[in-house]
Structure formats: structure tokens, C-alpha cells
Amino acid sequence: MRLEETVGVRALDELTGILVTGSEAKSWLNGQVTQQLALLKRGEAAYGLAVAVHGKILADLWVLDRGDDLLVLVPAAAREGLLKHFDKYIVMEDVDLEPHDVAVLTAQGPEAAGIADGFPCDRLGRGGVDVVVPPAERDVALAGLVAAAEARGGGAVTEDEWERARIRAGRPRFGVDFGDSHRPQEAGLRDLAVSFQKGCYLGQEVVCMLDTRGKLRRRLMRLRAETLEVGAPLEVEGAKVGEITSAVADDGAMIGLGYVKRAHAEPGVRLESPAGAVEVAGPAGA
DSSP states (O other), X not given: OHHHHSOEEEEOTTEEEEEEESTTHHHHXXXXXXXXXXXXXXXXXXXXXXXXXXXXXXXXEXXXXXXXXXXXXXXXXXHHHHXXXXXXXXXSSSOEEEEXXXXXEEEESTTOTTSSSSEEOOSSSSOEEEEEEOXXXXXXXXXXXXXXXXXXXXXXXXXXXXXXXXXXXXXXXXXXXXXXXXXXXXXXXXXXXXXXXXXXXXXXXXXXXXXXXXXXXXXXXXXXXXXXXXXXXXXXXXEEEEEEEEEEEETTEEEEEXXXXXXXXXXXXXXXXXXXXXXXXXXXXX
């Protein structure tokens, strides 16, 4: 599989941009997201979350340091809400925000390093690069990136291939596996998107308290079964203990992600769904 063995290319048309400028752009944004941005240098990128004061996720995001500004890649469905949210927390800082439409192309896999002049964004756990261009240049840039991948034994990947690789890697997807009713630890995003060594940020108190003193009621887990149906309940002796959020065919069976209550969120646990038995394979994000 290209995304796991060589390099796979896909246009991330579900993403768009927010441009953050001003002399205090980085220090201000560092106080709004869960990831450490203070040490970010030109040409580098960081994956994090915007969370509300109660610690629940507003969106996931990649911050790209372009030197003169910061480009924040966010789900298009979340951009308007994020702009309003961020704007509330600009007081006297020299910071400007504006929507910035871009086309985001990604090359992911062990052969992705150096494939193009882009930002290091490891989206599936095997290394990767994001290339950001104006929307009008999307198709030409995508064709060039696919050709570069083919020269390395890879190439373009379909939506199903992308989903299979992401679920195998246990990477949750915004709007599918998590949203504004989830906290980072529940969604398997603690180790992927949260820094516990940085300074204060909005929602930090709740996120840190849950990590040190709280007990998760549920957790996103990797699942496998003969058949998985998105939205179907997961049960133990007829009692609902979770729900399937993602599913894709894989080697004659199916794999997926789903929330499971704490008491049953352990590898090897057997659950039931209307389509049959489901095995808990391990935590998402691990």
C-alpha cells in the first residue's frame, strides 16, 4: 500500500486556511492552541487543537510557519467558527486574522521526505509533506506531485485508500471521529496534538486536570470485525457501551474506530454490534 510502503498523494480539499499576521502573531497563537509553537521556525509545522475554555475540541489544525506569517490549515467546515472564536481573544495584541483560501496537497509515506518544497506534516505516522498553493494552481501542482511520487514507486491514492491507512494508523478525523463534544484525551489526540510542557493556553486547565486527575468515561479505540457499520452501537450483554465512528474494508474484513466506555476500552475485549462480533484492537492515536 503506497501510503504505508512508498508514498501516496492526495488533495486535502476538505481543508482551508486562516492567515495570522502581526508582530505578536506567534506568541498570541501559542496561547490559543494545545501545541507548542514558541520554538517553531520558518519552514516548520506543528499539529494541534483549538479547544474551548471547557477543554472541548473546536477543531484540529496544522500551523505552518512561513516566516513573515503563520498559515493555519483548518477544516473548511470549522473556519468561520474558529475565526469568531479567535477574534474574541485578541485584546491589545498586534495580531490580524483573515480567511485565506488555499489548496492543500499532501504526500504521505516513508518515501515522502524531500519529494517537494513543502512543510513537514506527518498525517499518518510514516512521514509526510504538505504542499500549499493558490486554488487556481491546484490541478497543475497535484499532477506534479503525483509524478514525483510515481518516480519513487508511489502515486495518487483514492479516498478509500486514505481512509484505510488513517484507520490502520489510528488517526481520528475531525467531523467524523471527533468534534465539539469531545476532549483531546477521549479522541486519542493527547500524544499527537497536545504539549504538556508549554505555557498557558485557552482551555489548558481542564485538559491538564483531566490528564492528571480525571478518568475518561470513554475513549476512541481501533476496532476490527467481519462487518462494521458506521453509527452502529457497540454492546455488552445488550447494554450500549460505545458507537462506531469510522469503518473501511481491509484484507477481507473491516477495521474501524469507535468510542468505547472505559471499562471495556482494552485490547482484546469482545463487543457486539447489530452486524456481529467486534474486537477492540487498541487505542486510537497510539
